[in-house]
Amino acid sequence: MRGTLTPAQAHKQYDEAVSAYRKWIPDPTLRMEFGRQADDYFRACALGVWQADNATEITPRHVEFYNAIYSGTNASPSALYWEVATGVAGYDLFQPPAFFQSLRDYDQRKGTTLSRRFVDQFTLILLLFAAVDDVVSESEAGFVNACADSLLALCTKDGLSGDRPPLKADEFITKPHPGAPQPAAPQATEQEPAPEELAQEEEPQPSLEELLEDLDSLCGLDQVKKDVKSLINLVKVRKLRQEAGLPVPPMSLHLVFLGNPGTGKTTVARLLAKIYRSMGVLPKGQLVEVDRSGLVAGFVGQTAIKTQEVIQKAIGGVLFIDEAYALVNQDSPNDFGHEAIEVLLKNMEDHRKDLIVIVAGYSELMERFIHANPGLESRFNKYFYFADYDGGQLFSILESMCKKNGYTLSPEAAQWAKEDLETLYQERDENFGNARDVRNLFEKAVSRQSDRVAKLDAPTREQLMELLPEDLKESEDETT
The missing domain is CATH 3.40.50.300 (P-loop containing nucleotide triphosphate hydrolases)
Known part of the structure; x- marks a missing residue:
């Protein structure tokens, strides 16, 4: 049987989830931006979850969970009841957090997956507030999924792919009889294969x-x-x-x-x-x-x-x-x-x-x-x-990516890439991504080459395949 989640436990789980995600952010400025905005943002999202559940009657537990974002033990101020009740009633449209744009920008520059990871943490945290009454309803799960999908759509729009399927809130919908045995997992091994x-x-x-x-x-x-x-x-x-x-x-x-x-x-x-x-x-x-x-x-x-x-x-x-x-x-x-x-x-x-x-x-x-x-x-x-790949190995990986995808490096581009990747290796820090950095370099080069070749009247096969130094280099517009 599922235990009842106390406000102190809710605070603990929330704080640990936010702290864990903060540690995943390598950039100190971005980490600070996330830390400043996260609590207020998740408080607002909690109001949306409760509105989706038709929580017309705000209970002391709603107020305690709302307060738990900031405090695990302190009593909820009486003024919070009015804040929660009016907030739930007046919740309008879901909006992505301001820091989500910064996460996506960082992912585009560094080839990381911070924004998609945030969506998973976002889903789990909203489910935490859905469990205020120890039940995750279909309407609550639907709201959480809709919010997560809108964040993922922004990632897709920016060309940010993920390396695993996103977490879905409907996996956590409370069954009609939560005390009954859970047969799903053992049955999965007995079913005939599809x-x-x-x-x-x-x-x-x-x-x-x-x-x-x-x-x-x-x-x-x-x-x-x-x-x-x-x-x-x-x-x-x-x-x-x-x-x-x-x-x-x-x-x-x-x-x-x-x-x-x-x-x-x-x-x-x-x-x-x-x-x-x-x-x-x-x-x-x-x-x-x-x-x-x-x-x-x-x-x-x-x-x-x-x-x-x-x-x-x-x-x-x-x-x-x-x-x-x-x-x-x-x-x-x-x-x-x-x-x-x-x-x-x-x-x-x-x-x-x-x-x-x-x-x-x-x-x-x-x-x-x-x-x-x-x-x-x-x-x-x-x-x-x-071990980390050295400069020569990074260049070999780049050559392999080019060959696999039907691109070639001009002699000048090859020389520039060798020097750039050697510098990348020699000056590596905790953000060094090894082959991921090379993949990011290649994908951006392909994008720049497409912009360049599209302006040609009748590009030859060689021009369609060749990457030049300017395709590999970041422009001043991209670095600002």
Whole structure:
């Protein structure tokens, strides 16, 4: 049965959600802008959620939750009742926050996904206020989804793509009988596969040799390639010992990927899932990628369900948890991330033969994450380190992107790119995005080249393909 959320707990969850997102913002000016505006903005959104639920009668809990954005323990001032009642009655149209434009501008310059991540946090925080009466209604979920969709539409308009599906509020609508058992997750494994799943199963799978060729074709990652091949040899020899009737010591295939963003961690994880399948270690070999927002819910009673649903999708393959360190809040032992970890550990034990988990993130933060729980330490004992790409490797990645997409670099453009990427590597800081920076450079170059070539009367095939130095360089208008 779902517990009743207290105002103090609401404050705690809200504060931790906002603080976690603030830490994701690398730029100090943008981080400060978000911090100044977030509380007032979410208070206004809470009024919209309650209006969507037809909350004509404002209760003390509404006022306490409204007050909880600023205070977890202080009593609500009596004047707040009037503020909430008139605010709910007079709530008009949803408006994006002022800082959302700044987030999108930053994403466009740096190739990050801050704006789309905000939409997920926004959804969870609004659901927190929907749970003021311990029920998330269809009308409340519909309002939250509509608001989130309008924010995502702005991202799409700006050409900002995401690397995972957005969170949907209707996943959290309270069922008619919240005390009844939740059969959804176990039933999912018993249903017959959909026709498209059967079609995927029947497709020929790549051989181990083909997958190793794909691994070798990746730029850089020399040590990671050696570690993957060593792991393959370990699995092979274990199978041979089993066939020979020799004892086989216990071995965990769960992995920790350490390294900065854009170093190929997801790509290698996807290859490893297929390699494990080709060797008979996993029956399916799919990769399910999530981060904290995909596992942790914003209010009492939902994190375990949400995490279990994600794990069900990953059974038979690999669950890849990016920035897994965000599941552990060192300052808050009661954070819902710990509940997600407990569900994860239980499933790793229950599905030892058909689930492999890979956790990834910054080296120092991941070390703290693994050592925060004895269960994690015992299951994750293999570490792959993904080094930053140097200038030459970044240029090779750019050349590969050009070749794959039918573009060529003029000799002058190639020389400029080599020097620029070398400088980018030598002067890298905490915002260095590795291959993501190269992808951002390439996409902007393609856009500038399109503007340039569109002005030509009858461009040749070569002109349609060639990138010039001016296509690669940012103009003064873009930097201001």
